Amino acid sequence: HAALGLVRRDPALAERALERLGEVLHYGLRVHRESLDQIRLAEEWKFVRSYLEIESLRLEERLQLRMEADPEAMQSLVPPFVLQPLVENAILHAVAPRRAGGVVAITVRRLGNRLQLEVCDDGPGMPAAIPPSSSGSGLGLRLLRERLTLLYAGNATFSLEAAEGGGVRATINLPFDREAG
Numbered sequence: 491h492a493a494l495g496l497v498r499r500d501p502a503l504a505e506r507a508l509e510r511l512g513e514v515l516h517y518g519l520r521v522h523r524e525s526l527d528q529i530r531l532a533e534e535w536k537f538v539r540s541y542l543e544i545e546s547l548r549l550e551e552r553l554q555l556r557m558e559a560d561p562e563a564m565q566s567l568v569p570p571f572v573l574q575p576l577v578e579n580a581i582l583h584a585v586a587p588r589r590a591g592g593v594v595a596i597t598v599r600r601l602g603n604r605l606q607l608e609v610c611d612d613g614p615g616m617p618a619a620i621p622p623s624s625s626g627s628g629l630g631l632r633l634l635r636e637r638l639t640l641l642y643a644g645n646a647t648f649s650l651e652a653a654e655g656g657g658v659r660a661t662i663n664l665p666f667d668r669e670a671g
Contacts, residue, residue, distance in 0.1 A: 513540040521570040528567040552591025560599040575630040576609040584613020
């Protein structure tokens with residue numbers, strides 16, 4: 491819908507939005523077609539950046555992004571769509587509903603033999619019905635948790651908690667792995 495609204499108002503920007511949408515769809519089709527259980531974090535990162543460009547067109551200056559990635563971490567293998575649902579939730583619950591928008595910070599780093607993916611927002615925080623350090627109750631987060639359990643047999647963690655200063659911090663810790671299993 492963001493791209494459609496741009497067609498008359500700013501055709502060049504609409505074209506950019508459609509290019510990003512094409513990248514997002516291509517990624518999803520490739521993962522499905524090749525039945526990929528793992529992908530380089532660099533590819534997931536590129537996918538998330540394309541998704542964020544589309545969201546930035548929709549939310550404009552209301553969406554402030556901070557993205558930081560350890561170059562070595564980008565070589566690790568991760569499940570496809572591991573980072574995007576966390577980013578989407580932060581935008582959906584912390585940025586989009588607020589007139590002033592908000593900040594989404596995405597950080598990936600290698601910590602020894604582990605990989606840490608973290609998405610923080612400065613939104614209103616978690617509803618009281620969701621206990622701290624839970625995995626969330628939404629479908630996307632539940633499916634992500636189930637995939638991590640299936641793929642890593644207890645060697646991956648996923649937590650949601652109140653972020654210092656407000657908002658929510660979603661953290662995934664996985665084995666750092668460069669070789670396809």
